[in-house]
Amino acid sequence: MIERRSVLVTGGAGFLGSHLCDRLLAAGHDVICLDNFFTGTKRNIEHLLGQPRFELLRHDVTFPLYVEVDEIYNLACPASPIHYQHDPVQTTKTSVHGAINMLGLAKRLRCRILQASTSEVYGDPSVHPQREDYWGNVNPIGPRSCYDEGKRCAETLFFDYFRQHRLDIKVARIFNTYGPRMHPNDGRVVSNFIVQALRGEPITLYGDGKQTRSFCYVDDLIDGLIRLMGSDSGFTGPVNLGSEGEFTIRHLAETIVAMVGSPSRIEFRSLPQDDPKQRRPDIGLAREQLGWQPRVPLESGLSNTIAYFRELLG
Numbered sequence: 004m005i006e007r008r009s010v011l012v013t014g015g016a017g018f019l020g021s022h023l024c025d026r027l028l029a030a031g032h033d034v035i036c037l038d039n040f041f042t043g044t045k046r047n048i049e050h051l052l053g054q055p056r057f058e059l060l061r062h063d064v065t066f067p068l069y070v071e072v073d074e075i076y077n078l079a080c081p082a083s084p085i086h087y088q089h090d091p092v093q094t095t096k097t098s099v100h101g102a103i104n105m106l107g108l109a110k111r112l113r114c115r116i117l118q119a120s121t122s123e124v125y126g127d128p129s130v131h132p133q134r135e136d137y138w139g140n141v142n143p144i145g146p147r148s149c150y151d152e153g154k155r156c157a158e159t160l161f162f163d164y165f166r167q168h169r170l171d172i173k174v175a176r177i178f179n180t181y182g183p184r185m186h187p188n189d190g191r192v193v194s195n196f197i198v199q200a201l202r203g204e205p206i207t208l209y210g211d212g213k214q215t216r217s218f219c220y221v222d223d224l225i226d227g228l229i230r231l232m233g234s235d236s237g238f239t240g241p242v243n244l245g246s247e248g249e250f251t252i253r254h255l256a257e258t259i260v261a262m263v264g265s266p267s268r269i270e271f272r273s274l275p276q277d278d279p280k281q282r283r284p285d286i287g288l289a290r291e292q293l294g295w296q297p298r299v300p301l302e303s304g305l306s307n308t309i310a311y312f313r314e315l316l317g
């Protein structure tokens with residue numbers, strides 16, 4: 004039988020956070036879902052609102068928080084370029100002050116804390132695929148820096164609390180993840196292309212479309228986060244979580260258009276500044292330490308995601 008724990012999920016009304024709340028409740032835990040609803044929405048968690056083991060807390064992680072829990076997943080942070088560049092100062096504050104407050108909370112409670120870090124800590128990588136020991140190639144003063152450097156500083160704080168206060172930390176470097184409950188207007192490529200294809204609008208392909216990404220389905224990613232939280236206390240990470248299937252963005256556009264059966268045509272747009280040319284995780288460490296690897300093939304993940312957006316757009 005699994006031990007029942009009280010778990011705090013910051014950013015719990017967001018895309019990943021809401022799926023994590025679902026899985027934790029299904030496993031029998033009590034969940035406090037904290038969110039300031041900047042990019043998250045009540046729709047993502049409304050099916051949980053009546054459950055006695057689920058509690059919703061409107062709160063901003065840049066302010067101190069006093070609750071009693073056994074575990075913390077720190078996911079609060081806008082994740083798409085459109086949203087994190089909307090108020091870049093707030094983005095850095097969310098990553099940095101948010102990390103300090105949640106680490107302070109974990110320190111008082113002596114509880115385990117997991118940070119949702121990102122492949123963006125590698126920037127526009129000069130090493131491929133990316134392993135955890137690669138230090139990255141990040142512009143400190145560009146439009147993506149508020150997110151990239153904020154997340155890097157949060158990792159620094161996690162490891163300083165680990166060294167200085169012997170805190171039980173876990174750091175996941177999450178690569179591009181997609182699935183139902185992605186925000187329809189946050190500009191991320193999978194949601195953009197699906198929404199455009201469903202509406203018969205032009206597919207906006209940035210640059211020549213030869214840049215690559217690897218896309219992990221949300222169920223696989225959540226499985227990785229839960230395994231990491233449950234891993235031996237000697238294992239802190241950082242550990243890459245993502246898919247090894249690397250595709251060009253053009254291939255993604257063509258696949259989505261074909262799967263939707265859409266009349267949409269591809270339109271080329273200029274490439275945003277500092278857009279990474281290629282990205283794929285080396286997940287050897289996750290395989291070895293967590294026994295984890297993604298299982299859902301791109302086509303079935305896309306098919307679930309297309310079905311979600313079809314319903315959402317009515």
Ligand code: NAD
Binds near residue numbers: 015016038039
């Ligand atoms: P999301 O925008 O859907 O979720 C983030 C949530 O955090 C939202 O519900 C938002 O309202 C909340 N939030 C933002 N600022 C807050 C604040 N100051 N206080 C409280 N809540 C706040 O994004 P997501 O894709 O679910 O990402 C979740 C986490 O995973 C983020 O930390 C993100 O950086 C990380 N991540 C996601 C991906 C991905 O591909 N989805 C990749 C790498 C890392």
Ligand code: UDP
Binds near residue numbers: 067070104106107109
């Ligand atoms: N903090 C919090 N909840 C707690 C304990 C601390 O939000 O239960 C915040 C508090 O605002 C503090 C921060 O976490 O500023 C860092 O806490 P820590 O104990 O590491 O540092 P200190 O209080 O000494 O500055």
Ligand code: UDP
Binds near residue numbers: 193207252
């Ligand atoms: N992209 C695109 N068209 C869009 C949205 C994104 O061609 O409508 C490209 C973008 O330039 C990038 C890739 O798709 O090369 C992934 O973009 P996303 O914002 O989803 O994630 P990230 O750049 O953070 O990996």
